[in-house]
Amino acid sequence: MKVTEISPGSPCWTQLSTSDVEAAKKFYGQLFGWTAETDPRPEVGGYTTFQLDGAPVAAVAPLMDPRQPIRWMLSFESKDIDATTAAAKKAGAQVWMEPMDVLDIGRWSLLSDPTGAAFSLWQAGKFAGFGVVEEPNTFAWIDLATRDRAGALKFYRDVFGWEVTDDPTYPQVGLNGKQFGGVMDMGADFPDEMPAHWNPFFLVTDVDAVAEKAKQLGGGILHGPEDTPMEHGPRIAVLHDGQSAPFGIFSTQRKS
Known part of the structure; x- marks a missing residue:
């Protein structure tokens, strides 16, 4: 689906921070068929946009600090990033980087929710975010793993006005009647030292084949592949790339 407008509070972009940009370009290029376009301006530090058929789908950048975790980051759309950042802080967020201009591309701030x-946040300038979503090999879902699901849901309701389903095990979130993610409790399967985190999920046509290909490319499987227990739910897997950054994939085609 070509993206023409992104509603405030919706996911608008996903970016991988990694220790090896060249390896990431190769891994995701072979896994999803993405092409990489690196911004040549020295002030953007090698920021690279992934594209599929000419449309932007994700990005990769070097770590800003060697202590920074290697992982995917999600951005949410804001029409007034200063006001949204202030609202998030009032609701209990930690603001790590206050809103700043990114050349003429847009404005950006970095936060963590009250659960960690x-x-x-992203306020568009010349760059709005995703050019295509919900097509094979593109972004299509977000997943929050947290030890305080109620607290997380309250935060995102207060800041973004998210609508939340009443599913007791995996409440789904969205805006304007469209769901775009879900929230899960971090149980005993998660190490104690692992913080709460967001993961992007990419739509694929064959979860098992993509999971196997990720292994062949030097990545691995963290969970699945498996059919979700919900009726008519997707088949999913959580993978990691060669630098151990986790991400999810899913397909509407089930095995059972």
């Missing part, structure tokens, strides 16, 4: 999950 990091995310960023």
Whole structure:
């Protein structure tokens, strides 16, 4: 689906921070068929946009600090990033980087919610975010793993006005009647030292084939592949790339 407008509070972009940009370009290029376009301006530090058929789908950048975790980051759309950042702080967020201009591309801020999950806000300038979503090999879902699901849901309701389903095990979130993500409790399967975190999920046509290909490319499987227990739910897997950054994939085609 070509993206023509992104509603405030919706996911608008996902970016990988990694220790090896060249390896990431190769891994995701072979896994999803993405092409990489690196901004040549020295002031953007090698920021690279992934494209599929000419449309922007994600990005990769070097770590800003060697202590920074290697992982995917989600950005949410804001029409007034200063006001949204202030609202998030009032609701209990930690603001790591106050709103700043990114050349003429847009404005950006970095936060973590009250449960510890990091995310960023984006106010579009010349760049709005996703050019295509919900097509094979593109972004299509977000997933929050947290130890305080009620607290997280309250925060995102207060800041973004998210609508939340009443599913007791995996409440789904969205805006304007369209769901775009879900929130899960971090149980005993998660190490104690692992913080709450967001993961992007990419739509694929064959979860099992993509999971196997990720292994062949030097990545691995963290969970699945498996059919979700919900009726008519998707088949999913959580993978990691060669630098151990986790991400999800799913397909509407089930095995059972």
